Amino acid sequence: MKALLCTRYGTPDDLELADIAEPKAGAGEAVVKIHAASLNFFDTLIIAGKYQFKPSPPFSPAAEFAGTVESLGPGVTSVKIGERVVGYMTYGAARERVAIAADKLVRMPDTLDFDRAAGVCITYGTTLHALKDRAALKFGETLAVLGASGGVGLAAIELGKIMGARVIACASSDDKLAFARQHGADEGINYASDDLKEALRRLTGGRGADVIYDPVGGPYTEPALRAIAWKGRLLVVGFAAGDIPKLPLNLVLLKGCDVVGVFWGGFVDRDPQGHHANTRQLLDWCVQGKISSHVHSTYPLAEGAAALKAIAARKVMGKVILKP
Numbered sequence: 001m002k003a004l005l006c007t008r009y010g011t012p013d014d015l016e017l018a019d020i021a022e023p024k025a026g027a028g029e030a031v032v033k034i035h036a037a038s039l040n041f042f043d044t045l046i047i048a049g050k051y052q053f054k055p056s057p058p059f060s061p062a063a064e065f066a067g068t069v070e071s072l073g074p075g076v077t078s079v080k081i082g083e084r085v086v087g088y089m090t091y092g093a094a095r096e097r098v099a100i101a102a103d104k105l106v107r108m109p110d111t112l113d114f115d116r117a118a119g120v121c122i123t124y125g126t127t128l129h130a131l132k133d134r135a136a137l138k139f140g141e142t143l144a145v146l147g148a149s150g151g152v153g154l155a156a157i158e159l160g161k162i163m164g165a166r167v168i169a170c171a172s173s174d175d176k177l178a179f180a181r182q183h184g185a186d187e188g189i190n191y192a193s194d195d196l197k198e199a200l201r202r203l204t205g206g207r208g209a210d211v212i213y214d215p216v217g218g219p220y221t222e223p224a225l226r227a228i229a230w231k232g233r234l235l236v237v238g239f240a241a242g243d244i245p246k247l248p249l250n251l252v253l254l255k256g257c258d259v260v261g262v263f264w265g266g267f268v269d270r271d272p273q274g275h276h277a278n279t280r281q282l283l284d285w286c287v288q289g290k291i292s293s294h295v296h297s298t299y300p301l302a303e304g305a306a307a308l309k310a311i312a313a314r315k316v317m318g319k320v321i322l323k324p
Helices: 041-046 114-118 123-134 151-162 174-182 196-203 218-225 249-255 264-270 272-287 301-312
Strands: 002-005 016-019 029-039 064-072 084-088 097-101 105-107 142-146 166-171 187-190 209-214 228-236 258-261 295-300 319-323
Touching: 002 301, 016 301, 029 084, 029 114, 029 301, 041 301, 064 114, 084 114, 105 272, 114 272, 114 295, 114 319, 123 151, 123 209, 123 228, 123 258, 123 264, 123 272, 142 151, 142 218, 151 166, 151 174, 151 209, 166 174, 166 196, 174 187, 187 196, 196 218, 209 218, 218 228, 218 249, 228 249, 264 272, 295 301, 301 319
Parallel strands: 142 166, 142 209, 166 187, 209 228, 228 258, 295 319
Antiparallel strands: 002 016, 029 064, 029 097, 029 319, 064 084, 084 105
């Protein structure tokens, strides 16, 4: 079968399309035929050997997918052959088939297409865990979303609106802000041309944002924190800007606020039932049209390098899908 492989740490152009052996389901496993695999920003870091974990080459990027169950190993009762499922596997989904622990799979509704389903697990899963489980976002609160047009940013806008928040989208261009408004954002801040701290204060009447969703890091975290409300919550989601910021802790003291880590992968491992419940809720909302799981573009497996380069260049609004 075909697989997109990282045979050595490097750039997207170093990836190779190769023929590898078909997987077989071991005890407790299922083999899934992949119809759509979703790429995320962290895939650009994994193939470069710069992520928080470093798989040994050769391996495939792509951590989330949607497909159909083709075979089962001994002891599997949670899924059946022929069922449509979504799954999360850290890395390895950029190939035609995968063998995966069956308890990591969640059945997807029959009316949901594979492309949109493939993009639900990580971005929306991370965001629902962040807003519901970590920040306890309340109806009527103000949510500021950095990197608002990317995969997790879009998810934060849509889920914030479902939870009854006033959402301020923060992004690096007017086109990205227009896209964010199309998906429910109430206000927008272009932090490439406006002062983020002052703009957040202005749009909140000086009060500040109750919750700041930050998947960007770099030079944007501290000014956002300076515009947080009393007893606000800064959600540390990721560092797409590249640099991990260092915060003056006197700001946390003076604001009476919380800096809250969002490690979705750790949550999945430690609370699989909570993860499954969140995923089922997200898939239902997707079917109901409450979340878009917007697909920016699709690529054949052979063009995985181009897909990852588009993500790295910040040209993507929503999700990028590989079609094995």
